Amino acid sequence: MAVAAGRPTGQIQPENPLTAGLERLPVAPTTLVIFGATGDLARRKLLPALYNLAHEGALPERFHLVGVSRKEKAHEDYRAECEEAIRRFSRRKPDEQVLTSLLANVKYIPGTFDQDSVYAELGRVIDDFEKAAGVPLNRAFYLSTAPGFFPVIVEALGRSQLARHENAQVRLIIEKPFGTTLEEARELNRRVLSIFQETQVFRIDHYLGKETVQNMMAFRFANGMFEPLWNRNFIDSVQITAAEDLGIGARADYYDHAGALRDLIQNHMLQLLCHVAMEPPVSFTAEEVRNEKVKVLQAIPQPTAEEIPEMSMRAQYAAGHSGGEDVPGYLEEEGVPEDSNTETYAALRVEVENWRWAGVPFYLRTGKRLARKVTEIAVTLKPVPHLAFSQDGSLGVQPNQLVLTLQPNEGVSLRLGAKIPGTRMIIRPVNMEFLYGTAFLSQSPEAYERLITDAMRGDATLFTRNDEVEAQWRICDPIVSAWTQAPGPLAIYESGSQGPKEADGLLRDGDRWRAI
Amino acid sequence: MPRREAVWSGQGTTPDAIEAALRELLVERHAENDKFVPARVLNMIVFVDRQWTGEIANRLRGVGRYHASRLVVLAHEPLRERLDARVTIASEEDPEAGGLSLLRETVVVELGEHHLDDLLTITAPLVVSDIPTLLWSPHGHHDAVSELLALSQAVLVDSVDEPVPRDALDRACALSGEAYVVDLAWLRSTPWRERVAATFDPPPMRLELRAITNVTVRHHPDSTVAAMLFIGWLASRLDWQVGRLIAHGDALVGEARAGGQDVTLRLEAAPELQVRGLEGLTLETSCGRRLRLDRGPGGLRARARDAAGEEREWTIPGASRGETGVLGEGIRQALLRDPTYVPALKAARAMTS
Numbered sequence: 001m002a003v004a005a006g007r008p009t010g011q012i013q014p015e016n017p018l019t020a021g022l023e024r025l026p027v028a029p030t031t032l033v034i035f036g037a038t039g040d041l042a043r044r045k046l047l048p049a050l051y052n053l054a055h056e057g058a059l060p061e062r063f064h065l066v067g068v069s070r071k072e073k074a075h076e077d078y079r080a081e082c083e084e085a086i087r088r089f090s091r092r093k094p095d096e097q098v099l100t101s102l103l104a105n106v107k108y109i110p111g112t113f114d115q116d117s118v119y120a121e122l123g124r125v126i127d128d129f130e131k132a133a134g135v136p137l138n139r140a141f142y143l144s145t146a147p148g149f150f151p152v153i154v155e156a157l158g159r160s161q162l163a164r165h166e167n168a169q170v171r172l173i174i175e176k177p178f179g180t181t182l183e184e185a186r187e188l189n190r191r192v193l194s195i196f197q198e199t200q201v202f203r204i205d206h207y208l209g210k211e212t213v214q215n216m217m218a219f220r221f222a223n224g225m226f227e228p229l230w231n232r233n234f235i236d237s238v239q240i241t242a243a244e245d246l247g248i249g250a251r252a253d254y255y256d257h258a259g260a261l262r263d264l265i266q267n268h269m270l271q272l273l274c275h276v277a278m279e280p281p282v283s284f285t286a287e288e289v290r291n292e293k294v295k296v297l298q299a300i301p302q303p304t305a306e307e308i309p310e311m312s313m314r315a316q317y318a319a320g321h322s323g324g325e326d327v328p329g330y331l332e333e334e335g336v337p338e339d340s341n342t343e344t345y346a347a348l349r350v351e352v353e354n355w356r357w358a359g360v361p362f363y364l365r366t367g368k369r370l371a372r373k374v375t376e377i378a379v380t381l382k383p384v385p386h387l388a389f390s391q392d393g394s395l396g397v398q399p400n401q402l403v404l405t406l407q408p409n410e411g412v413s414l415r416l417g418a419k420i421p422g423t424r425m426i427i428r429p430v431n432m433e434f435l436y437g438t439a440f441l442s443q444s445p446e447a448y449e450r451l452i453t454d455a456m457r458g459d460a461t462l463f464t465r466n467d468e469v470e471a472q473w474r475i476c477d478p479i480v481s482a483w484t485q486a487p488g489p490l491a492i493y494e495s496g497s498q499g500p501k502e503a504d505g506l507l508r509d510g511d512r513w514r515a516i
Numbered sequence: 517m518p519r520r521e522a523v524w525s526g527q528g529t530t531p532d533a534i535e536a537a538l539r540e541l542l543v544e545r546h547a548e549n550d551k552f553v554p555a556r557v558l559n560m561i562v563f564v565d566r567q568w569t570g571e572i573a574n575r576l577r578g579v580g581r582y583h584a585s586r587l588v589v590l591a592h593e594p595l596r597e598r599l600d601a602r603v604t605i606a607s608e609e610d611p612e613a614g615g616l617s618l619l620r621e622t623v624v625v626e627l628g629e630h631h632l633d634d635l636l637t638i639t640a641p642l643v644v645s646d647i648p649t650l651l652w653s654p655h656g657h658h659d660a661v662s663e664l665l666a667l668s669q670a671v672l673v674d675s676v677d678e679p680v681p682r683d684a685l686d687r688a689c690a691l692s693g694e695a696y697v698v699d700l701a702w703l704r705s706t707p708w709r710e711r712v713a714a715t716f717d718p719p720p721m722r723l724e725l726r727a728i729t730n731v732t733v734r735h736h737p738d739s740t741v742a743a744m745l746f747i748g749w750l751a752s753r754l755d756w757q758v759g760r761l762i763a764h765g766d767a768l769v770g771e772a773r774a775g776g777q778d779v780t781l782r783l784e785a786a787p788e789l790q791v792r793g794l795e796g797l798t799l800e801t802s803c804g805r806r807l808r809l810d811r812g813p814g815g816l817r818a819r820a821r822d823a824a825g826e827e828r829e830w831t832i833p834g835a836s837r838g839e840t841g842v843l844g845e846g847i848r849q850a851l852l853r854d855p856t857y858v859p860a861l862k863a864a865r866a867m868t869s
Contacts, residue, residue, distance in 0.1 A: 014722045017753045018713035021856035022706075026714035057707050057815070057834030061714045097814030101833040134820075134828055135718070409616055437616055438555050441582050441848050 027456045028169070029062035030138040031126050035113060035153050036145035037067025037078070041175065043085035046144060049448035051086040051094060054102040058453060062137060064129045067108045068118060078108035091446060105129075113149045119160035126162075136168035140456055143174050150174060151191040158195035173202045173455050176267055177258070178464070181480060182473035189466045198466055202455040207268040208462040209447030212406040215436070216275040216377075217284075219404065219412065226402075227280075229381065231356045236399060237508070239363045239378040240272050243370040243516045245322055247495070248344070252335030260314070260346040261483075264366040266476040267464070270297065272406075273362055276377055277352050286460035290468060297471035299354040308482045311350065313491065313502055314343030317369040320495030327369065327495045341487040344368040345499055349506045350475070361508055369495040371516045375406040378514050389425050398429045403514075411435035520610065525602040531641040534601045538621060538642075541605045545619060551611030555618045558850060559649040560584030561639060561668065563660045566593040566626060572654060578840030582847045584650065588642045589624045590635070592657070596628030599638070635663045643667060650698070650850040658687075665694050670850040675701035675741040676792055684741045685865040692858050698849045700842050701742040702857050704793035707834060708809065709749055711816060712799065715807055725754055730780045730800040734810075736792045737785040740768070741864070743794060747772075747781055748864030749856060761867045770867055777802065781867075791839065811836075 019025055032050075034042050053059045067078050082103055086094055107125050111118035130137050141157060143150055154172065157163045163170055172192070179185030192201060207213055220226060229235065242264050248255045255263065274293040281288040303311055318329040330336060330344050345367030352362060381400040389397065401415040413433040420426045454462055464472075493500040498516050507513070522545055524537040545552045564572050569591045576587065604622045611617040623642050631638060643649050651668035653661045654677070661671070671691050678684035684701075691697050716725050731750060735743040744761075751758045756772035756779060768783040786795035789811075796810035806821040815833040822828075837845065 014719065016713065016717050016722050017725070018709070018716060018750075020753065021854045022710055022713055023852070024710055026710070026717040028718060054815075054833035055835045057710065057832070059833060061711065061818070061832055062830065063833075095814070095835040098833050098835045099814075101814030101831045104831070132828070133830075134822055134826060435553060435616060437618060438553050438585075439557055441557050441851065 024056075024058055025457065027058075027060040027453060028138050029133060029135055030060045030140055030456045031064040031066060031129050032140045032142060032452075032456070033066045033068060033122065033126075034142045034144055035068045035149070036143070037108065038069040038071055038081065039144055041144045042067070043081075044089050045446070045448045046142065046452070047082050047085045048090040049446055049452055051090050051099065051102060052092065052446065052449055053453060055092065055095060055098050058449075059102075060456065062133045062135065064126075064137070065102075065106045066122065066125055067106065068113075068122065069108075069110065070112055072110045073108060075106065075108050079103045079106050082106060113145065113153050114156065116156065116159065119156050119162060123160055123162055136165065138169040138171070138456065139165060140171045140173060142452075143172070145175075147177055147179075147188075150188060154192050154195050163195050163200075169200075169458060170196075171200050171202060171455055171458065172196050173204060173452075175204050176206075177262065178203055178267075178469045179473060180258070180262060182470065182477035185469050185473045189470065193466065199460070201463075201466070202451075202460055203464040203466075203469060204451055205267050205271055205464050206447045206451065207271055208464070209451040210406070211445075212375075212410045212436075213272070213275065214462070215410070216272075216404060217289075220275075221280050232358055232360050234381055235360055236380045236382045237361045237363065237511055238273075238276055239380070239514055240269055240276070240365075240376075241378070241514065241516065242269055242366040242375045243373060243499075244366075244368050245370060245373045245496075247317070247322075247327060247369050248330070248333055248336070250334070252333055255344075256336055256340055256342045259342045259483075260344055260366050260368070261476060261479060265346055265348060265364055266472050269364045269366060270472045270475065271464075272377060273350075273352075273364065276379070277357055277362070279356070284461065286463075289461050290465045294465070294468050294471055295354075296352055297468065297475065299352045299357070300350050300475050301353060302474050303478050305478070305482060308479055311506065312346070312348045312479050312482075313500070313506060314347075314483060315345040315367070315491035315493050315500035315502065316340075316342070317344050317367070317495045318492045320369070320497060322369060322496040329495065330368075341490055343483070343490060345370075345491075345493060345503075347499075347503045347506055348479070349508075361511070363506065363511075363513070365499065365503060365513065367493075367499050371496055371498055373408060374516060376514075377404045377406070378402070379404075389427055397427050409435055410437065521604050521606045523602065523604050525600075527600045528598045529601050530599065531638050534603060534623060534625070535641040537601075537603050538605075538623065541603060542619070542621075545605060545607075549611055549617075551615065552607060552617050552619050554605075555583075555585035555620055556644060556647055557585045558647060558847065559586045559588065559643040560847065560850075561588045561590065561643065561649060561651045561664055563590045563592065563651075563653040563657050563664065565655055566591040566596075568655060569624065575840060575843055579844030579847060580840075582844035583620050584847060585618075585647070586621045586642075586644050587623070588639060589622070590639065590660070591624060591626045592628075592632075592660070593626060594629045596626060597630070598628075599631060600626040632660060632663070635660060636666055639664060640667060648850060650847065651695070661691075668695055670696040670698055672698045672700070672846050672850070675699050675745070676704075676736075676739045678741070681741045681744060682865075682868040685744070685861060685868060688861055689865055692861065696850070696853060697857065697861075698846045699745070699857065699861075700846050701739065701793075702745050702854075702860070703842055703845050703849065704739070704742050705746045705749070706845075707816070708746060708794055708797060711809055711818075711832065712750075712797075712807075715799075724801045724803060724805060726775060727777075727801040727803050728754070728774065728779055728799055729777065729802050730782070730798070732782040732784060732798040734784045734786040734789075734795040734797065736789045736795065737787055739792045739794065740783060740785070742792070743783045744864035744867055745860050746794065746797070747783070747867070748860035748862070751863040752859035753856065756863075758863055758867050760869055791836075793842075 274296045277296045278292040347365035379402045383399045417427045418430040491500040491502040602624045607617040648669045650670045652672040675684035733743040756774045758772040761768040761770040770781045772779040789795040798808045800806045804823045808819040810817045
């Protein structure tokens, strides 16, 4: 008997004429299994996202939820926990009847992730759902656990024959981090792909689920005015910033092992770089979009040991002031070892060595406890070749700068030179601003609502492919290694500041970091 | 945070003075705090009898985030001689640090019968250029609508408002030739259309779309048009040739020709339904499959019989949008384009010929 794994191929399916004009495309009947069902991510993000999808009638016609976790508890107790999490973290107040309806058949399976009996029970529960539904149900296994359990769960799913299903799709959704080094990422890919096919695997980088990131593709590829300028002939540099005003909070355990490079640059910020630098895809299918992103990553040379000090820097925040209050330094944060050399700020200068971008520096920086929270991409154009105006008495003519802000105020601004009213031709920069919030009625859905729906539909466009992950690590891994081998001392920056002065050392002559 | 408003009013005023007041109020708010920014999404012109302005204002207040960015209410009072106006610029909240506070503008113009000849020149200066305009006249006034269509890219109608379904469908057909029609009667059927599309989405089920033999739609007694539009949607998507519906007791019945077979159509009033729209539907296929969907607590109650005769029941979660939710959705839809409405409308109209 044929076994379905990923999308069926080789067989032309009749179209469904009823989907034309619908904003929400149908999602096939699905059982969603969350491993790590009592964890923070499940409670704060996944369960509220599922509730909101249910509220909007956007879940599949047949939908079942199974939670798997170590703690022993009854189905009813888990349902009560789900209810509490949804009430606390949902973006809208729950409708009691919808909530009851969503949670009515939720099942919970306790046990450790290496116990075969857990998977045997899981198989029974899923089969019971299918028998009750009378139709094959797709299966989506969501790994919301510590990364060390990913291969354990994947291999157990394989052993239990749960990674394949007759006449239905089986999908694996994996949360980041996908490895902490290139070697780990490769090993994890190897183990995952020994059980699942790549078309079954959905690696989540929740940045890709944000409307703002998706808007970047619309901005670039739905507006003809930018493409002629979008290359080394007109663009001088690109600066990508992801700044946080907050410290690490209660995440010391995770953060002190990860650091800023792994936490944001290796995944989210390289994704943003790809969106800026990629070629227009032939079509917006998952494969075409991801092919173009991988090409960008492959065009970034892997830094050598000699180059690393020149193209990267790290720092740690010291005590300072944030939001009008005194705040502690990183080493004084609860749970952080007093001799920690983990970076809370990281900056890179990379180049995309291809026809379009050769010679254009891409500056990436991220940090905690900086002056304010902002995520933006600033594209600076080359200055005009000749200036006919005197710059006396003016702020000077500055190159045009296009800034795409992802948060907090999603929008686009363009810096232009304009004449100051008066009798002399004095120019100063002005901003032409467009804010998404002023131009759309709809509220952006939570990234997880979009990503869970896409994974259940089998649309991988907003997920990271195996070669993409490895290409990201290929760039970051030598830096991680170099920083591990030369642990310190790290540069220090005051909390609430613009970041370490040493970051200026990465900039080309004449370039400067934008004010945060 | 409290809602903050800046207000201007004028009696015996002119469109130019109203427009100037709008500009001044915006400049004042921006000078007060540059985080106040005007929303620039959609103009909405509402033509309404003056005595109903309160009711319409209440309905629009409930649409949540789907407010038009500039709302122009033309309040008609036949004997009025003077043009009076009130401009309100409101922000929902003070801008937080680093955040924005959107401003929404409402212009209420009170006008009389003798102003109707100049309706276009009175209204044109009051809408923001270069953003779409949605026109809504909830109590008829077809002449005013005809006049204002020149300013509008979309017209909001509720086909269940017309007492005679044929008139409603004729009117919507006529309007659709001049602007994009957003029909609340159509939007009430969206969850039902989504569910039927989902039921027949698995590839083996798609083949059964050609085997549908019976369609029954249960609807609020005032919402016959919503039921007709639902059947019109099926007919237009599946290439059915529909025949005229005939009254049969409390129901309307008819037939459609679908390829090689006939489809029996039945529209049943459901007097127990408290809200406008559909109460439920039943689809049957020649393979013996039957799907029944009904409104229920927390979502749609589904009852399915498969080809082997086995019956199953379950609930598909979903919250009711309510009438204000449907109106809000109508405003949002003015910025989209649904290519399936007009074919469904034409098929529905064919059922009344």
